[in-house]
Amino acid sequence: MTHSPKNRGKCEISLMVNGRPETVRVYPMERLLDVLRQELGLTGTKEGCGEGECGSCSVLIDGKLVNSCLIPALQAEGTNLTTIEGLAEGPQLHALQTAFLECGGAQCGICTPGMILAACQLLEKKPNPTLDDIREGLSGNLCRCTGYMQIFDAVMEAARRNPA
Amino acid sequence: MRSNPADCELIAPGTLQAVLSLLSDEPGQWLPIAGGTDVMVQYAAGNLPARRLVSIWNLPELRGIVISPDEITIGAGCTYTELQEHDVIARELPLLASAARWTGGIANQNRGTLGGNIVNASPAADSLPALLAYEAELILVSVRGERRVPYLGFHTDYKKMKLAPDELIRAICLGRRFSNYLHYARKVGARDAQAISKVCVAALGRLRSGATGSVIDDVRIALGSVAPVPLRLTEVERIAKGKPVGPELVQLTRKMTTGAIQPIDDIRSTARYRSAVAGNLVAEFLQQLRGSGKTV
């Protein structure tokens, strides 16, 4: 490890991000959110509150929804991360993305990446969710614009299109 | 983000032994961090005094749920999600499963750990009343070995606990003796989900046939957010045992509950409200017990 003033204390962290191997040199207590946004240029993951309440920073680690603003970089070593940028397959959008577009699930869009990933995890666990399942599954993702109604519509629609 | 990552060290030795050696060699120097759902909030707010942290996230020795005939042993590093998704816990320890479902949202449940909830020692911690009601025991570990202590009395005052500076919680043990009890849990927060509790009740109860009808055979009532530490209402339990659930008992327990707790006014709620609601929920529990048919 080099000990130049800027690098002192930094460490190398390797992880998979959206299917690609990445290695970054960061302070171990850098927030994963900032690693994604600053080091990897993946600005789709957003900061809304910095305290794990709003869910705008949600990503999937090893398939599990987490708030990246609360994860120190070191703890992401060796993990498999999915961010919003990793959902679409080239021009082909994920069913949830299409459903959000068609049902009005995104208004200002700032909560949308986290919300879609939360919906992803929900549909993984419950491919045929009831409205209450959706309410509970998304309760850690705050939206100020939509009043949630059209988000629920979008998740129901995506579930309908991908019958388990 | 009100902290500077350059000012902090975080290491991940990778085994429990290595972490314990570190805590023993350099006592008071390293703050253990598991899922980070409490520590990282303080860090982001610029309120974390610690500058050196040691990661205990994903340590294999702290994971896992072991089911034996008399006991369920939960690794301190088990997440709330793991608690909710475990069949036996959902069936036999529903108070703990409910608490796991109420703590934060899904993303925080995937990272928050039971051990972390205990050590963070918030009076509002969701799992602690359940641990009190189930009479959980903690396995504490250090380089000096292991010891097993009842959870009751572990927390001595606001954010103070009987944990040596070189110790970690390795596991939480709960007996499998509550299958014919009524399990009652209720959390009152500012909104339905993802809210810090204003009042929290976890209670167990069982009836038996008496001369003139059902009486309370056994009862445990635990409350959170109404004192610097979670409380077992041992006096209320003592009075209630052997009595029928009627308006007199409910009235008496309501009064005793108010007397036993020390709620405060804070940014979330008021002492008077907490007091009234605590009384209401204990009364509700007893009324449900009466109608429960859960008899010895």
Add this chain to the structure above:
Amino acid sequence: MTEAHIIGKSVPRKEGRDKVTGAARYIDDISLPGMLYGATVRSRIPRGVIKKISFDPQFDWSEFVIVAANDIPGKNCIALIGDDQPCLADGMVNHPEEPILLLAHEGRHMLRQAIEAVSIEYEPLPAVFTIEDSERRSQVIWGTDNIFKTFLIAKGEVDSVWAKADYIVEGEYTTGAQEQLYIENNGVIASFDAKQGITVWGSLQCPYYVHKALMALCDLPAEKVRVVQAETGGAFGGKEDYPSMIAGHAALLAMKSGRPVKIVYDRLEDMTATTKRHPSRTRHRTAVGKDGKILGGEIDFTIDGGAYATLSSVVLSRGTIHAGGPYYWPNVRIRGKAVATNTPPHGAFRGFGAPQSLFAMERHMNRIAQVVGLSPAEIRRRNFLKPGQTTTTEQTVREEIDLGKLLDRAVDLSAHDAKKARFAQENEAGSIRRGMGIAAFLHGAGFTGSGERYLASVVGVEGCADGTVRVLVSSTEFGQGTNTVLCQIAAEALNLPYDYIRIAQPDTNQVPNSGPTVASRTAMVVGSLVRSAAIGVRQTLTAGGTLSTSYSPEEFRAACRRHITEHGELRSYAHYEVPAGVLWDDLKYRGEAYATYAWAVYVAEVAVDLSTYSARVEDFVALQEVGRVLHPILAKGQIAGGVAQGIGFALYEKVVWQNGRMQNGQMTNYIMPASSDLPQIRIFFEEMGNIHGAYGAKGIGELPMDGPAPAIVNAIEDALGTHFDSIPLLPEDIFEAVSAESNGELVSTNTKR
């Protein structure tokens, strides 16, 4: 209703794909080469004199850029209306979190420590925190009497009605501050170049407001200030005037350092330092006849504006004009007043004064109903405005609105009567008490009175070389659908596919001033101008002979290309003209206050759990007449979002104040409804058209904010039989009222600050 090929259809959101793929670029997603990060040193006291500013000598200040009031090239103020708010405090502070110094550094993480390394000594002065404190004038903190503005609406002969009244009903109603809580915090990037001047990119609603403010602050002419709106993550009024402040700060740092500067607030700073909804107190005294008809009354509407005037006069105006609700007042005196306190200035938030005064009106109608012995529905029916009658400002209702029928429909959709009957029985046992509540209201769209004339909005539509059409407006998208609806309107006007139309990024170098994106004016007023300008483009082509009056899209493209080849550009501008018959008297505060009103009746079903005293909305019907629904999904989205914010306003969102500073400035402790807190919000529209709006549309962005709170509190009163006159109404407040009642006490739930 005229046939339309795109209007009325839910076309895809123009920038939707970027939003769902994470490609949309908000301010904090953008970096410029050599960029510094900026931060603000803020006052820790509510009021006082700055005695000394010291910089910790142990700290290395050499790498920091520091800006103070004396660095300001132009006028040290945020130019808006009254120009009384300093950009940086100079000698005196008047509210907690008031900006005093600016710092910038390359390392984002260095700034918090630097802020802590500045110490400021103050000589504190006594401060004022409530409307009552301000009125008492024990401290005069603004002007000569703490009063930013007053309005008086006087109609008929109020003083003569008291003697004739069968009932005189009084009430006092209060509403608390509310935080807009857009999920994207305020942020800007500024860069400065001696030749080109200042450029600011920001999360904002009104590029030209910022432009005007920067000209005055930086002492630069119009062509040397450029403001560009970035993708904006929610606004709701919270980014109407505040961005001028943060932009000014970034601009000053950029000018001093010669490098681009980014300032992005974290949640705590945004909540504690920026604008909120004005707290209010409304007093009603109403003379009512035996039949429940209002004979006349006095309404006293007071709002707390915080430490500086900023937008308070306009919020006051709208609140005062809406204070009488959708009812016929033969005689009325309405006094509006905005007062100063030592808190961060309050500002625009969806509804802009109307949610406050309409809360009072709709609670008061229920009180009148009780006194007279009529149902809440019936008291409203007997007092609703009818076509041909005049409002409190003597504006004649010219459209054929039948509010009684609207009410009947809402009552029917919500199963109001059947549920009330059922609840009367069910409430006898168990710990849940349910109730139904109604709110009827109106919301004027566009700027008040002479406001639209003063704005003199201009819109451009441009035919491009590639045959597509571009809409040129300063109206911004922040979720409500500006981009989509304005493109829809242009497509409709030109009879082209929606995909042919694009909208320019709001950049003051590129687009004319179509006015601020506020006041529910975008679809209606700006949309109208877009339509005109689009028709202008078509007329240019048809007049020029390159296009026949009926054409295919390909023919249009070809004509467009041909025209540009020949003439270089194809642009048409439309300028706002005051519609005939919309006459407003600013002095007497009388006349056509708004070109049009949208009308609504909302019905809430609420359950109160007496074991926890928590109220929960279990069903909600939102029925509104909106002229024309241009885009069903967007329209429903606006209503649902507004209702959710209204539910928050009523039951969840409390700002906890201490000495003028918000104590709960984190999402953990400032509670907005999450997905599991809301019922299905059932939304219904009626469309009567609107001669003053594009394709008959009325503005609807703010309307849904006005109804939920009073409907909910009416429902809670129905459930518990207890008066509640103050919001937010938390379980702790319900508990106090319920336990006081059971102790035989009367309690006021007016929560004081």
